[in-house]
Amino acid sequence: MGNSSVLDDVFESFVNGAKLFKDREVLRHDYLPEKLPHREDQIRQLGATVAPVLRDSRCSNIFIYGKTGTGKTAVTKYVLSHLESKAKEYGAQVKCCYINCRMTGSEYRVFAALSQSVGLTVPFTGLSVGEVFDRFRQGLDQSKIIFIIVLDEVDALIKEHGDAFMYELTRINETLTKSKVAIIGISNDLRLKEFLDPRVFSSLSEEELVFRPYDAGELRNILLERSKLSFQDGVLSESALSICSALAAAEHGDARRALDLLRVAGEVAERIGAKTITEEHVRQAEKHIEHNRVVEALNNLTLHSKLVLLSVYHLNKPSASTGEIYDIYNELCGEMGAGLLTQRRLGTLVNELDSMGLVNAKVVSMGRYGRTKKIRLEISRSLIRDVLGGDNRFTPLIEYKPQASASHKGSTGGS
DNA sequence: CGTCCACAGGAATGACGGGCGG
DNA sequence: CCGCCCGTCATTCCTGTGGACG
DSSP: OHHHHHHHHHHHHHHTSOOOBSOGGGGSTTOOOSOOTTOHHHHHHHHHHHGGGGGTOOOOOEEEEEOTTSSHHHHHHHHHHHHHHHHHHHTOOEEEEEEEHHHHOSHHHHHHHHHHHTTOOOOSSSSOHHHHHHHHHHHHHHHOOEEEEEEETHHHHHHHHOSHHHHHHHTGGGGOSSOEEEEEEEESOTTGGGGSOHHHHHHHTSEEEEEOOOOHHHHHHHHHHHHHHHBOTTOBOHHHHHHHHHHHHHTTTOHHHHHHHHHHHHHHHHHTTOSSBOHHHHHHHHHHHHHHHHHHHHHTOOHHHHHHHHHHHHHOSSOEEHHHHHHHHHHHHHHHTOOOOOHHHHHHHHHHHHHTTSEEEEEEEOGGGOEEEEEEEOSOHHHHHHHHHTSTTTHHHHHOOOOGGGTSTTOOOOO
16 A cells, blocks of 8 residues: 555546646647637638639648747648638539658658659658659549649758759649649748749749737737646636747747747646646746757767767767867777767767757868868757766766877867 | 868769659 | 669768968
């Protein structure tokens, strides 16, 4: 009885204790609400643009811009799902295919996903990109529909693989006889047009739609709407609501961020058995989210990225150069018997760590003394010890004291 | 005012594991 | 089974460059 009663208490308080949530799914950012506050204009505009589809004519291609968490995806899904049900009502042959390009990852997989949505089965790999595209085109033409393709986060794919596939897609209508295609491109990067072939850009942006960031007041309304559905009455304090909106507004008006904060704050409050969600819980949620992000990032690093990060850790100064890092990295590799990569390669690994926010890398010129990246650790040293230390391959390397710094040429620290 | 350092970072290429169609 | 292709990681070779020093 004694032992299990502890656990019983935990479960008990979870089940019977202060229940704050009514439905926490509502606070996930992939939840599609019935109302999208402050986006009425965009909904109307997008709706007007795609409406011709209901009379069996192709609608214009559309380009949608806006930073993360400004409602682009939600508005698009919202409008298209309503469009599809209207189309069913009127008997129009309309089909939509939503693809997140960043998740999908490559041109091949984008075309494969498109093929699947017109009912074809395509192998994971093995075919040439052109072959998959051809199959898709044929399959599509046979299904005799108006096909709306949503390419979300298309900027990510274009920056990595170029815009050749976009060129193919924008011209696909010329080779179709029984079906028609419209493309909705969604980009987080407002400067995407600089990366695009002007022909692709002009055909893609027959219509343009811009999503401005939400301000704190708008975020507040959004959170208020959702909190009615997600929390029990009277659970959410005014101050918690305000601080969530303010924090997210400071971060380029990101509604996704605001919702995450609110949901995690609720979880924090629930876990410690609080009856209401307070400002303090939001602050803890902020730390909690950041902590999880970093831990997950650390765990998913490859062996060599971990070694590079560990080199930065060991050098332990406000700004290390690529050369210095490479020396330490070299030692660590020898120490654990791993083959070592080139300095060229290390450079791009450092850049990856930078874009994950684990490290800060900035190119600076030191004039006569060359040009290099200045690299600084962006996360706490103890976190590195905790997470990497969990892997016993690294345990000795964390305590290891490198001696390289003396041998390196320009290692005079302070300024 | 040119030089020249210590790299940055693009392009081409290759090795490799996974998987195809025939 | 063969020949081919994909995507990923890595190497090799390369040209580019901001600014302190002389």
